[in-house]
Amino acid sequence: MSDQRQSRPGGRTARVRADVLRAVDDLTTEQPLAQLTLAQVAERSGVHLGTLYRRWGSLDGLLLDAVAERLTVRSPVRDTGNLHADLEDYAHHVAEDLSGPDGKLLLRTLVAVRLGTQAQLPPALTRRYDEMQALLDRARARGENPPTLQQIVDVVVAPLYTALLFGTTPTNPATLVDRLLKLHPDQ
Amino acid sequence: MSDQRQSRPGGRTARVRADVLRAVDDLTTEQPLAQLTLAQVAERSGVHLGTLYRRWGSLDGLLLDAVAERLTVRSPVRDTGNLHADLEDYAHHVAEDLSGPDGKLLLRTLVAVRLGTQAQLPPALTRRYDEMQALLDRARARGENPPTLQQIVDVVVAPLYTALLFGTTPTNPATLVDRLLKLHPDQ
DNA sequence: CACTTAACGCGAACATCTTCGCGTCAACGG
DNA sequence: CCGTTGACGCGAAGATGTTCGCGTTAAGTG
Structure with a gap:
């Protein structure tokens, strides 16, 4: 059956x-x-x-599909073997995505999901985090001591989202990555 | 006239x-x-x-009034003269507010404001930041070298908001304050 | 204690949003 | 190429959301 x-x-x-x-x-x-x-x-x-x-x-359901489609097309996480450079690249992309019209679109759909208006997030939207985790795993396999994904989200990603949420000027992505490396020396 | x-x-x-x-x-x-x-x-x-x-x-307008009223009643920023303790106290309160039902309520109204559905934020909601700024000013007057408000928001507040936004477990407030002091030694 | 009128209750009118059944078209499988 | 039926167009019906005018109540003023 x-x-x-x-x-x-x-x-x-x-x-x-x-x-x-x-x-x-x-x-x-x-x-x-x-x-x-x-x-x-x-x-x-x-x-x-x-x-x-x-x-x-619903409209939110459509917007969720639309924003997932957009962000899927965008650049994936790069892995050049240089963690600092890759993180800056990643932070730069996130800051760019959030600053344009997509930022508010993403914010709206994320809140709709969290408030229960919409179903679960489509995998396309969490793909970046999977890729980032894979990047960290490979760095660890090379013998490096990378930060955790949560540390990256806390220190680098979170300030970019709150700038969008509060309508303030976001801190420079490079500064955010520097903070992370200062908190977590990779030696 | x-x-x-x-x-x-x-x-x-x-x-x-x-x-x-x-x-x-x-x-x-x-x-x-x-x-x-x-x-x-x-x-x-x-x-x-x-x-x-x-x-x-509108409903969002009413919710904005409601959440502002609630958060106004809550505990204001304390100033004991011990910056580390005051920051932990503050971080703890923010984490508490965001974890309950008020968290989603605040999230919804903040997004409504940012998306243009609602007018400006009422002063009651930005009061905490004013109080925090005053706290930092007093610390500076005492001869200390406190972090900036933006640093506090980035390192301590932002991760709490993104945990709410993404539905993940928030990092311990004490850990967040430790990060801030590690980045910004107050000596 | 009077007088003015802001704020509310009420219900109907209006607008917008959401669903539904039916007929048609064309994607996919054989 | 043919048959089945998923997906869509269409329009009407139903549900919700929003506004409006009018009468009534009571807050503020002199």
């Missing part, structure tokens, strides 16, 4: 999704995120409003 | 506000914050729905 249902992700379905996500991208750059509605997305994309509810359930 | 309008904050108006805020407190402890509605607040408090819209404009 296999309860596997058939699905048809190709052809028209894929085209509809692409149209919708493009419409979300356009609309979020044209106006404040707060006044975006599903009706707008329907009109702009040419996809029927009922379809949006059927596939994504 | 004075455009000062008369207002009547006393008596019935104050009683209505108290009833409404109490209803919000009750409801937020009984159910997920995501499914709270103004209609529920109206029914529970006995205040007419139209009045809620008139006074607070």
Whole structure:
């Protein structure tokens, strides 16, 4: 008794999704995120409003898909063998992602998930942390003594998020990485 | 031509506000914050729905008032003259506030403000930072060399917020303060 | 103690959001 | 190439959310 249902992700379905996500991208750059509605997305994309509810359930659900799609396309974590350089590269990317329109989009969807409006985070959004963990594992395999993932999140990532949350100027990513290495000398 | 309008904050108006805020407190402890509605607040408090819209404009507006009221009542920043102890005390309070139901409430309202749904943050919510700044100023006046407010936010406060945002276990407040002092030796 | 009018209760009207059933089209498998 | 049926378009119905005008109450003032 296999309860596997058939699905048809190709052809028209894929085209509809692409149209919708493009419409979300356009609309979020044209106006404040707060006044975006599903009706707008329907009109702009040419996809029927009922379809949006059927596939994504809610505006937050759609935005979650959209932001996951965007961040997946972005640059993955690099591993040059130089931990300091890789961390700076990573911090720089996070700061960049959070500063643009994607920052508020990510903030909104993260809160929606935490508040229970939306289901679990899609794997695409936690992939960066997996990659970072792999980076640390490889450094350890080389005989280095890297910081833990939580230390990186605390010292480097967290200040970038709170700057976004409070609307203040974020501390320079390079400064944040320096702090981490000062707290955790890798010798 | 004075455009000062008369207002009547006393008596019935104050009683209505108290009833409404109490209803919000009750409801937020009984159910997920995501499914709270103004209609529920109206029914529970006995205040007419139209009045809620008139006074607070939206659910987020009401929640902003509620959370500001709550955090104002809470313990202010202490100044015992021992910077390390005062910082730990402060970090402990922040961690406590964020861990309870108030945490999600604060998160939601902060994001609402940042996304433009709500107006500026009420002074009550930024008061702690003013008090902390005053604490640092006094320490400096005593001849000490305290960290800056931004350093405190980055190293101590930010990790507590991201733990809430990501749903992870927050780092011990004492550990966070130790990090700050390690980065910024006060001698 | 009067008088003015801000603030509220009330309910209907209005707007927006969400769901649903049905017919059609085309993706996928054989 | 044919058959099955998942996904979509469509529009109406239903549910929620928001505003408005009017009458009533009581806070603040002289």
